[in-house]
Amino acid sequence: MRLSNVSFRYSRRGPWVLRDVELTLTPGSVIEVTGRNGAGKSTLLRLLAGIVPPSRGTIADRPGVVGYAPDVFPVGQPFTVTDYLDHMARIRGGSPDAARALAIRLNATHLLSQPLGDLSKGSAQKIGLIQSLMASPGLLILDEPFAGLDEQTRTELPLIIEELAAGGGTVVVSDHQNQLQNFPGADHWLVENGTVTSRTGERSPASAPPDGAETPQPSASPPQGDRQPSVSQGDERPSAFQNGERARQVVIEVLVNADDADDVEQKLRADGYLTRRTS
């Protein structure tokens, strides 16, 4: 997918939010988008998702299935969560079963019978995530997905992102809270003064799918007790998948002095391992 000379403003005489943006998105990449408040991150994500068209320039080769979770989930709809997800599955080609499995994985089954309007911010965020993931997107766009999420979901989401990218999907995440700062091989886009500066990470080519392979849906299975933190062995970098197959993974528990915890965690993450603190 490619953005060529893309400029955007919300009205004909309004200020330019983005100017002459040139970007290429490659299959299998994870991109963290940062920038100060009002810099234009959400606007860029809406352009990528196709929700707004560029005022100038072109966007080419957008994948056929796009999943988009906005920063504020529109809860003012007269549905229960299940009715909403079933409805979205019908119009977007996802399956209600996939939505339910994702609800299990994101610890959201207790929300399914609730009216959308009764959801808390974090719960609404989870339902927005489920609808964005359930149709197996080739391009997944998440606007501040970590805001308001509980710890289990904050830990689970990077794994889902990793699985999608490992299967050849492209994932773009605006991330004020820098939750993906140490994500293995993530690219970084800084939105500033109407431009986007790109810094490329190094994702292993092993994460790209074989030619013609379909983008697999992130596994909709519930979290397994032995999956987090996950550390794979004998590979260039940890990954839930290797050559399209789920790699055997083991959990290594590391006991460290509280004073050293930050250091050790930082080193492990710099080496590409997923870590989770238990206390």
Ligand SMILES: Nc1ncnc2c1ncn2[C@@H]1O[C@H](COP(=O)(O)OP(=O)(O)OP(=O)(O)O)[C@@H](O)[C@H]1O
């Ligand atoms: N619907 C809109 N109509 C007019 N201007 C808008 C609209 N949405 C955003 N803007 C303006 O566009 C600029 C970029 O906003 P945007 O929401 O993309 O920034 P952001 O980087 O996502 O900010 P934040 O970190 O606060 O979410 C801001 O000046 C904002 O006021």
